[in-house]
Amino acid sequence: MNICDAQVSDAIRQWLRMPTFDARPWEDEELLLLLQQMYLDHDLCSKFAIDIQTLRNFLYEAYKNYNDVPFHNFRHCFCVAQMMYAISWCVDLPSKIGDLEVLILLTSCICHDLDHPGYNNIYQINAKTELAIRYNDISPLENHHCSVAFRILENEDCNIFKSFSSEDFKLVREGMIRSILATDMARHNEILTNFKEILPNFNYNDKAHVNLLCMVLIKVSDISNEARPMEVAEPWLDKLLQEFFKQSDAEKLEGLPVTPFMDREKITKPSSQCSFIGFVLLPLFEALGELFEELQDLIVQPVREALDYYRRLNEANKEERMHRKSIVELEQHSATHSPDSGKGGAHSKNMRKSLSFQTRSRSRSTDDDPDVQDDHLSAPSATAAVSAGSSTSELNAMSNLEKVQEDPESGDSETATEVEVSEKALKFKISTESSICSATTPLSMTGRKSYPGSRKGSRERVQHLNHSDVAKMVQKGKLRCGALSFDQHCMVGNKKLSFDPPAFLDEYALTLKKKFEEGLAAADQSDSEEEYYLRKDGECVLSKETLNLNKRNSEHSVKAHLDLEKKSILKPERKMNNNRSDYTSYQDSPQKTQQQDLLSKEERLVCPNNTRQNSVKNNCEPQSPQEPFNEQVTETKANRSFLSRLRQLTDRWGLSAAERQQCKATTTASARNNNYSKGSTPSKVSKNKHKKLDSSGGGCCKGGLHDGSKASTLPKTKRSGGGGKKSWKFLGRGGKGWASDAAVDEMETVAVAMVEGEGDDQSVPSTSRVQSNCASPNFSNVKGGCTPQTSPHKKGSQVQQEPQLLNSVSNNVVDKCIAKLQEMKADELTVAVVKEREPPPLI
């Protein structure tokens, strides 16, 4: 109480307004006094009729509600409030956002970590703590801090807002909740993205803008230690790591997922700070620095310097690890070769002496805490240990740590920032929209505003890979994706993985959406079909420009490969086997039925009466492979006919061996009873088809395969009700998503172009011809070469010519496709898909 009445000198009041303020020398009571001074110096007490005793009670109550944990204690709360206070002076915040917002922000800082248990949200969620249960995993800690704050304020003696009207109190409450909840690092990307969006047109009169600014301000203050002088910042880092290690130790003990950025075996001070400052802190500070130029020198530049410092330290660590390795090798060598082996030869002792790395340009202090040993965490560790004659087990531990850091593959989890891990830990980050937006839906069509922190949906049995994961995987070549078709889901084993699309895809999707809408509008107004390509799935009208865009973007596309399970995402596991005998069993299999089945309704209707005189009697019923059909399709139908054949080719390529087998098993019986080729009606077939499609999740015969084994390794493609309309994409993806939509689109474009312009009509047999060919016993004998055309359309000659026909046609088509695709600089997958003209083996 005496201290409360003490006067704070002018010098200290000035220092308190600087980001360089050092709270270490002050007792807790003094810090309380300084907090009080902040309210006074901003004139908040007089402006908002805050009684000084109530303020003291409030501050003291807040103080009492902080726990004695290494980092998230009252001193952290003080530092956060002090940084906010310093910023508010530096940029004259009251004049920009008003006194009430400043009052809200300052009070929020004081309350923002109330009753923090020293275990973060990731732990709360994984351990299913009371808080996580209470708040349904949604920012459990921040909700708790906020709740404790309003409990304190419920007490009249502590309620600094008691003179407020209920309307004003509502504003304060809203503002405090918004600010405190914004400190959840899982929302970092969301907030930063939104803030950056409004930055160019920031408007202080726009409440939404000011709200976002306030969220950024409290976040900046919350993570601002590294903006402080080194001697102030480093002890905080030690305390933080102490808390981190305590949590990860507990996680290990309790068998919970170990939070990687907290794991003492996986991080070092420099590695931790490099990723935190580089990926989280600096981008946030820089964004705020864009709005407030005054902050550049005060807090942005010091953060850059801290990053630079830790990067150099990290580099030095790497160098030292390399030296350490050679020392260990030398030691091992001398241990086995020198006469005094086992005692450490003179040579190795000399080596130890000679290795001395002066890597720390700035000596950073450390706490006395045994948990956080500087040598282990910040300095080049191993050499020091070797120099000090460390034990083998110590060396092993370090070597372990170093392995983790050296292993580029370990980077995914070990270097994941708190933001990434926090995002993942939250159930509500999984977008429900992504479950309806599958590979076949252009991202733009979901209308989803996606930022990495998006948290919607369910996590059940879904492992979510967020933007950073995906970006890393794409970078590492583990995952490649088609621009238009980024697979947002795939099954690996019985685990479903879902993805946030990489940002470039979102950007692309927005552009595409715009193009699409423009295209639709233009198409409405114009009859000029030349300008537009109507996709067969009926989903999208793509202008040529859009297609070009697609092409450009497909630089990002290629194969998809998820190393996680050593399984391909986009491509079903299958062996390419050139053994022709494989096809013998394929020829007469009910696969024909299957293929016929897979023909879209539209395709079956390709046989118009006027062009297929011989089939008039069938009235567009599907053609039986045995049924001669020699009429040449008309020019007008050539596209579709061509496409249908291409579909069938892709269909055959897209079937896995197991699936073929399954197809065979499941369709033989029905073929026996219901000889499709000889007379089942289109409606029956159609029903069949839809049934299969519906039960399979996209695969032509996955209905019979849905045992979670093979099928579950494959990505799901979106199915929409109109099975026929979907079949191009469906088949193009082999029903299994092995080709990206972009690939399929490009193939289709090429196909259309070929048929329209460059295609040789003679090389384009009818749909039924290809089907027939697929079933031909001789087919396997002729594939491989590009056989010249031999009157493929000559009536009655198809039985002998079928094999050749298919071969020559398919190869011609495929060759042209490949050439065209290469000319177009199509993505590798597209070319690879087309190149893989060898149908896969049956088994």
Ligand SMILES: Nc1nc2c(ncn2[C@@H]2O[C@H](COP(=O)(O)O)[C@@H](O)[C@H]2O)c(=O)[nH]1
């Ligand atoms: N690796 C580092 N993490 C830091 C640092 N400063 C802050 N943080 C992390 O951010 C959150 C902030 O949230 P809070 O409201 O709980 O304080 C904190 O928990 C730390 O995990 C840092 O310098 N390095």
Ligand SMILES: [Zn+2]
């Ligand atoms: Zn905090």
